[in-house]
Amino acid sequence: MKLITKYIILTLILTGAYGTALCQELDEIIQLHLKAHGDLTKWDEVESMKITGLFTAFSEEDDFMAIKTKDGSYYSELALGKADVIEGFNGTSGWTIDPWFEILYPRELNRDERNVFKQKAEFFTPFYNYKEKGIEIELIGKTNIDGIEVFEIKLTRPSRYKETWFLRADNYLEYKYTSRWVDFTYGVPSETYFDDFRDFDGMIIPCFVERTFSQRDRMLIIEDIEFNVEVDPNIFVMPRSKEIEDIEFMVGEWNVAVKAFYSRGNLWYKVDSTESIIQFESTNLISEKISFSNSFVQSTINNFTFNSNNNNYRISSYDGITSNINLFDGYKTDTTFIIENAQIGCDSTFSLNSRISYGNITVDTFEAEISQSNDNGETWNSSLKLKYYRKKEE
Numbered sequence: 001m002k003l004i005t006k007y008i009i010l011t012l013i014l015t016g017a018y019g020t021a022l023c024q025e026l027d028e029i030i031q032l033h034l035k036a037h038g039d040l041t042k043w044d045e046v047e048s049m050k051i052t053g054l055f056t057a058f059s060e061e062d063d064f065m066a067i068k069t070k071d072g073s074y075y076s077e078l079a080l081g082k083a084d085v086i087e088g089f090n091g092t093s094g095w096t097i098d099p100w101f102e103i104l105y106p107r108e109l110n111r112d113e114r115n116v117f118k119q120k121a122e123f124f125t126p127f128y129n130y131k132e133k134g135i136e137i138e139l140i141g142k143t144n145i146d147g148i149e150v151f152e153i154k155l156t157r158p159s160r161y162k163e164t165w166f167l168r169a170d171n172y173l174e175y176k177y178t179s180r181w182v183d184f185t186y187g188v189p190s191e192t193y194f195d196d197f198r199d200f201d202g203m204i205i206p207c208f209v210e211r212t213f214s215q216r217d218r219m220l221i222i223e224d225i226e227f228n229v230e231v232d233p234n235i236f237v238m239p240r241s242k243e244i245e246d247i248e249f250m251v252g253e254w255n256v257a258v259k260a261f262y263s264r265g266n267l268w269y270k271v272d273s274t275e276s277i278i279q280f281e282s283t284n285l286i287s288e289k290i291s292f293s294n295s296f297v298q299s300t301i302n303n304f305t306f307n308s309n310n311n312n313y314r315i316s317s318y319d320g321i322t323s324n325i326n327l328f329d330g331y332k333t334d335t336t337f338i339i340e341n342a343q344i345g346c347d348s349t350f351s352l353n354s355r356i357s358y359g360n361i362t363v364d365t366f367e368a369e370i371s372q373s374n375d376n377g378e379t380w381n382s383s384l385k386l387k388y389y390r391k392k393e394e
Contacts, residue, residue: 026139029151030127032172037124038203046070046203049123050229053207053222057081064220066120067231074121075235088236089117095238095283100184104308105283106238112187115161115180124205125174126155126163134158142169150175173197174206183214200225241284243306243313246332249361250278250286250304254388258292261382268385276388294384296321304330315339328356335359340377352377364390 034040048069055064058081066076072091079085083099086106094109094117101107109117119126126135140152143166150166157163163179174194181190190213194206207222240248258272276290284305291299299320307314313330330339337358353373360367366388371380 026137026153029139029153029167029172030130030137033125033127033167033174036172036204037128038199042202043123043128046123046227048227048229048231050226051222052224053220055079055221056219057216067229067235068121068123069231070123072118072121073231073233073236074117076120087117088238089114089121090236091121094236097239105241108238110185111159112180112182113185115157115159115187116182118157118159118161119163119179124203126157126165130155140164145176148175173204181211181213183216188213198222201227203227238283240280241306243332244280244284244286244304247286247304247313247337249363249366250288250358251280253277253391255391256290256292257387257389258294259385259387260294261384263381275391291320292386313337313339314342326354328354335361337361355380 037043048067051064051066051068053064054061055078056062057079060079060081062079064076064078066074066078068074072089074087074089074094076087077084078087080098080100085099086097088095088106089109092114094114095106096109096113097106122128126133127137130137135158136156138154138156140154143150143152145166149169151169151172153165153167155163155165161180163177165177166175167173168175176191176193178189178191180187182188190211192209192211194209196206196208197204198207205222205225209220209222211218254276256274256276257270258274259268260271261268271294272292274290274292276288278286278288281287281303286304288300288302288304290302291297297320301318303316305314306312307329310329313332315328315330317326317328318324319326327342328339329342330337339356339358340352341354353376355371355373355377357369357371358366359369368386368388369382370384370386371382373380
């Protein structure tokens with residue numbers, strides 16, 4: 001029993017010593033790897049990078065541009081074959097405009113795509129400030145790839161996505177890494193190779209990057225890098241559709257005066273004062289929440305989108321009195337925005353009986369006039385008028 005105990009203790013001591021040695025060796029490898037990338041004091045001063053070059057996909061070579069920031073944001077313009085693609089990422093979430101999917105508006109990135117953008121957003125290596133980024137690394141050992149002796153290091157991101165990096169033993173620069181990538185939104189394994197390391201003002205960056213995944217082969221040739229460029233933070237924000245921007249006048253926090261039309265006296269009289277919040281919810285969605293009294297309390301949630309199939313606006317309006325959702329079609333002119341109840345399906349008995357006209361639009365005010373028709377839109381009778389006044393910052 002004593003011999004067994006001594007053997008266990010000795011094994012633990014040796015294992016612990018070996019683990020400590022590996023940690024020390026890994027720290028040294030990482031330090032040499034970072035040093036191989038140039039002056040770290042200069043890297044510490046980099047807040048942003050603009051990269052330009054050539055990108056090859058589907059055997060088509062075209063211009064490439066990307067912007068990276070220190071906080072992990074990323075923006076790029078590139079071509080996938082004949083299709084121009086725009087991408088944006090704020091370090092946590094992102095979007096893309098990708099004509100390959102025949103989606104007219106920007107779409108959000110899925111989980112695998114967000115992992116890809118984490119990789120794209122790295123300044124030059126994930127090992128730079130890796131502890132601050134929550135990245136875990138482990139030295140696997142030495143191996144040989146393509147006749148080149150390399151250190152194999154396993155990397156685990158906070159999202160638990162894993163990568164394996166291979167750093168050259170002769171100069172400590174990256175030779176290859178394997179990771180999870182995407183092929184038309186689906187997660188797939190990939191291999192990435194680096195070459196043509198160049199000096200940019202004392203900072204060393206690979207100017208040839210080749211990535212293979214599925215049956216794809218992508219090549220990036222970097223021609224120029226600008227450091228600490230001025231970056232508009234809005235480029236990382238998901239763009240809005242042109243049509244939804246055309247009704248941007250509605251967006252804001254408003255004080256609203258509500259008037260009702262008194263037909264006997266042929267006059268408008270004030271029935272309530274309320275507030276409204278109208279905001280962008282997505283690339284093609286504006287939403288309003290408003291509640292006011294006119295005999296009954298009318299709580300309404302209005303959602304405005306653009307229907308590209310019919311080339312008109314589509315509005316859903318939740319009526320708090322009836323608990324129904326009413327649908328409207330909308331049409332924008334230079335001076336007005338009119339929505340009318342929509343015909344759904346092929347019901348021949350459809351009649352036009354409700355309309356909201358937005359007009360008298362300025363930067364800080366607009367009006368919404370609600371009307372009804374008893375003759376299928378031949379004539380309209382106004383019933384309510386809402387005057388919106390933009391709230392001023394105190």
